[in-house]
Amino acid sequence: MNSTCLQKTTRILNKNVFKCFLNSHIRNQSSATNQSLILTDVNDKTGFATVAFNRPPMSNFTLELLQDFSKSLDEVESKNYKGMILTSTSPTVFSAGLDLKELLNPEPARLKALRTAYIDCCIKLYSSMYPTVAAINGHAIGGGCFIAMACEYRIMLPNSKIGLNETQLGIAIPEVAVHATRNIISSRDAEMALTLGSVFTTDEALKIGLIDEVAENKEDALAKSEKFLSLFKKIPKRARGITKQFFRKKVIDLMTNNREKDVEAFVSYVMNPASQKSFQAFLDEAKNKK
Numbered sequence: 001m002n003s004t005c006l007q008k009t010t011r012i013l014n015k016n017v018f019k020c021f022l023n024s025h026i027r028n029q030s031s032a033t034n035q036s037l038i039l040t041d042v043n044d045k046t047g048f049a050t051v052a053f054n055r056p057p058m059s060n061f062t063l064e065l066l067q068d069f070s071k072s073l074d075e076v077e078s079k080n081y082k083g084m085i086l087t088s089t090s091p092t093v094f095s096a097g098l099d100l101k102e103l104l105n106p107e108p109a110r111l112k113a114l115r116t117a118y119i120d121c122c123i124k125l126y127s128s129m130y131p132t133v134a135a136i137n138g139h140a141i142g143g144g145c146f147i148a149m150a151c152e153y154r155i156m157l158p159n160s161k162i163g164l165n166e167t168q169l170g171i172a173i174p175e176v177a178v179h180a181t182r183n184i185i186s187s188r189d190a191e192m193a194l195t196l197g198s199v200f201t202t203d204e205a206l207k208i209g210l211i212d213e214v215a216e217n218k219e220d221a222l223a224k225s226e227k228f229l230s231l232f233k234k235i236p237k238r239a240r241g242i243t244k245q246f247f248r249k250k251v252i253d254l255m256t257n258n259r260e261k262d263v264e265a266f267v268s269y270v271m272n273p274a275s276q277k278s279f280q281a282f283l284d285e286a287k288n289k290k
């Protein structure tokens, strides 16, 4: 092929790649912001879907992002993808949890919808029939940490922080999160971590088993994630999924049956003046750091 012909072919290929990218964007567009808050990319060879939070720099969760994430999880299940890698497009953050601006002086109906959408995502992720892995490409705090915990395997980059810091903010951890944490780390470590609202470094998280592996960089994390998902390639999906759900039954039942109670309790903690003060203090402190 001569060089002009090669250039032409490359241009056509690039155009097609862009078209595919655009299509997946359009599929995931948020009606409220007209921006893709979740990006889904499917590897046709492996059948694995990579789902990424796309709200840089903090990948923190708004109501619209959670609603889009919920739809993406439905899509991964209904399209029968072979597994899901969860990550973010932010350079140093997997997710900083719920957007604190959503929690500051909130409108109660929106706050309820936010928590309900968050629980819906947790239920879908925690009980999915397809295998899941979190490629934690940076910090994972609060709701971001719990979403990673809902996956079956966690691979994290060095020099990052991870933890459920809710008690530090004046929000009690729901009973369901205690059981979910105990499914991953020892009961003793879980009690200390959740009562203190501890945030761990990558090395500390590996030591207590909160994460399973450390990757050198995001590319390595994605490669390691594919390797984990490939373990299940020859295992029949239904048998695997049902077995997974038996292990997770207690948490799934609590999430599903206590949904309304959890929403009420969360709204009450968030509206508490002491919690409001702590959200404002975090945001002010971050501003003053500069």
Ligand SMILES: CCCCCCCC/C=C\CC(=O)SCCNC(=O)CCNC(=O)[C@H](O)C(C)(C)COP(=O)(O)OP(=O)(O)OC[C@H]1O[C@@H](n2cnc3c(N)ncnc32)[C@H](O)[C@@H]1OP(=O)(O)O
Residues within 6 Å of the ligand: 058, 060, 093, 095, 096, 097, 098, 099, 100, 101, 118, 119, 122, 139, 141, 142, 143, 144, 146, 161, 164, 165, 166, 169, 173, 174, 176, 177, 255, 282, 283, 286, 287, 288, 289
């Ligand atoms: C079935 C249900 C079970 C439920 C189980 C429990 C699950 C809990 C669910 C939800 C609770 C929550 O998520 S509450 C929110 C938790 N998040 C936080 O407390 C904030 C976490 N953020 C951080 O710790 C740090 O920002 C970081 C480690 C992520 C990054 O640190 P870094 O030093 O790089 O950056 P800064 O701290 O200076 O921040 C930069 C910039 O971002 C803003 N920011 C950070 N996080 C948030 C956030 N969550 N919401 C809104 N804004 C955030 C910060 O204010 C700075 O903004 P400015 O540049 O404007 O000052």
